[in-house]
Amino acid sequence: MARTLGPVCKRCRREGVKLFLKGSRCESAQCPFEKTKDKKPTPPGMHGFKRGKMTEYGEQLREKQKVKTYYGVLESQFRKYYQAAERSKGNTGQVLMAFLERRLDNVVYRLGFASSRAQARQLIAHGHICVNGRRLDIPSYLIRPNDVISLKAHNYQGAKASRQGAKGIVEFALEQFKGRELPEFLARKEGEGTPTGVVVRYPSFEDVSLQVQPQLIVELCSK
Secondary structure (H helix, E strand, O other): OOOOOOHHHHHHHOOOOOOOHHHHHOOOOOOOHHOOOOOOOOOOOOOOOOOOOHHHHHHOOOOOHHHHHHHHHHHHHHHHHHHHHHHOOOHHHHHHHHHHHHHHHHHHHHHOOOOOOHHHHEEEEEEEEOOEEEEEOOOOOOOOOOOOEEOOOHHHHHOOOOOOOHHHHHHHHHHHHHHOOOOOEEEEOOOOOOOEEEEOOOOOOHHOOOOOOOOHHHHHHHO
């Protein structure tokens, strides 16, 4: 599982776009991007922005690094997704992004059960998430249509809302999620009881929330 031990806000500055890596902090005024709305964010480092036009290779690399950081995958994982996309029918770049959207940690985050993808990975790895009623601790699991994603029942039923456990994390995330729309390939069952989400269909490139040019990634990986 990919882990980021250092400051993550500098990663957003490096890519020049908000990647929502710190959950609720990214939505608040504390976010460095919110503080510099009207200014172009400078890359991390003491020298800041460097003059000169970025090379073609540099643009391709930055696009790939942006996607890897956004979904929290390592280089070896990313290569496997690319190879699977290359073997599939359709546009390789768009299929690659659809594969990444199918990851269980991404689906848990987009359902609103976690404040960030990193937190979603932690919930899954600690055994708090069930798929079709069975506990699943593999963040990279690729969801399929009609899969039902829920929080493990004993973690939710009878637990105190104030408790800093899985229930508290999910309830806080759902509260922060209010006002945002679910992607079309997902549905969430509202009401009392254990939070539950359903996969309506396979995600497509149009469901990706990140502004990305997948063709640049394909050009880089095919070299």
